[in-house]
Amino acid sequence: GAVVSQHPSRVICKSGTSVKIECRSLDFQATTMFWYRQFPKQSLMLMATSNEGSKATYEQGVEKDKFLINHASLTLSTLTVTSAHPEDSSFYICSASDRGHQPQHFGDGTRLSIL
Amino acid sequence: DQQVKQNSPSLSVQEGRISILNCDYTNSMFDYFLWYKKYPAEGPTFLISISSIKDKNEDGRFTVFLNKSAKHLSLHIVPSQPGDSAVYFCAASERNTGNQFYFGTGTSLTVIP
Numbered sequence: 001g002a003v004v005s006q007h008p009s010r011v012i013c014k015s016g017t018s019v020k021i022e023c024r025s026l027d028f029q030a031t032t033m034f035w036y037r038q039f040p041k042q043s044l045m046l047m048a049t050s051n052e053g054s055k056a057t058y059e060q061g062v063e064k065d066k067f068l069i070n071h072a073s074l075t076l077s078t079l080t081v082t083s084a085h086p087e088d089s090s091f092y093i094c095s096a097s098d099r100g101h102q103p104q105h106f107g108d109g110t111r112l113s114i115l
Numbered sequence: 116d117q118q119v120k121q122n123s124p125s126l127s128v129q130e131g132r133i134s135i136l137n138c139d140y141t142n143s144m145f146d147y148f149l150w151y152k153k154y155p156a157e158g159p160t161f162l163i164s165i166s167s168i169k170d171k172n173e174d175g176r177f178t179v180f181l182n183k184s185a186k187h188l189s190l191h192i193v194p195s196q197p198g199d200s201a202v203y204f205c206a207a208s209e210r211n212t213g214n215q216f217y218f219g220t221g222t223s224l225t226v227i228p
Contacts, residue, residue: 006158034215041124043117044159044204044218093158103149104216106158 003027004096006107014115015086021079021110023094029074030096034104035067038091047092050077084114118142119207121219129227134192136222138205141186145207149216150179150190153202162203163190195226 005024013019023033031052036044048069049057056069066088068080077096081088091111095104120139128134136150146167151159165172165179165188172179178191192199202223206216 004158009156036218041220043119043220046215046217049215095158103161103164106151106160108156108158 003098003105004094004107006094006110008110009108010111010113012113012115013084016083017114019081019084019112021081021092021094021112023077023079023096023107025075025096025098025105028096028098030077030098031074033071033077033094033096035069035077035079036093036095038093038109044093047079052077081112084112086114088112089114117220118145118217119205119219121203121205121222123222124220125223125225127225127227128195130197131194134190134195134199134224134226136190136192136203136205136224138188138190138219139186140188140207140217142207142209142217143186144209145217147208147210148179148181148188149206150177151204151206151218153204153221159204192224195224197226197228200224200226 007022033050035047037047038044047062050069050071052071058064071077093109095106097104118141149164150162152162153159163174163177163179165181170181181188202221204221205219208216
């Protein structure tokens with residue numbers, strides 16, 4: 001069964017709206033979670049690394065104020081797309097690892113569509 | 116800059132035959148490689164991994180081969196089954212830099228019954 005739960009799976013909203021996406025590890029504690037973005041026919045691009053209890057580490061070119069990440073507990077990380085615009089429409093997916101450098105477990109992703 | 120490349124966006128194979136999915140990388144510091152399988156509307160699921168100290172890792176019908184000198188890895192599926200139809204991503208990382216993985220663009224495999 002799924003070990004990482006991501007919610008919602010699909011969001012359609014108007015331009016200017018802020019959208020929050022949740023990522024939960026279901027049966028393990030994840031001190032680190034990862035947020036990716038995927039454009040059509042492109043690879044998963046790492047946006048940021050979410051660290052429990054501290055600030056997220058953002059990849060180059062990712063706006064911190066645009067994509068707010070909060071890792072409030074060992075089982076929950078949230079990504080908020082603030083004042084979303086059509087160019088933010090994409091597939092967002094989170095992952096978590098239960099220990100060290102083990103393979104990451106992925107959520108099912110969130111399809112975000114901004115009208 | 117795409118550090119991990121999957122040059123074949125799609126592949127069709129007859130059921131029972133071998134499927135070979137290829138992946139190339141540019142960073143010689145990568146020392147850990149994985150293959151993920153993804154069905155539509157679902158997140159990727161881990162399939163098989165290989166460390167740079169090995170050149171082959173086998174798990175049932177799935178075998179991953181690593182050619183470090185060529186910076187190339189491949190996933191072999193034998194025999195291919197219709198349920199194997201999915202998008203396959205390869206990913207690579209450098210262990211010393213943490214848990215960051217670089218993904219290829221994926222290859223869509225269709226196994227024809």
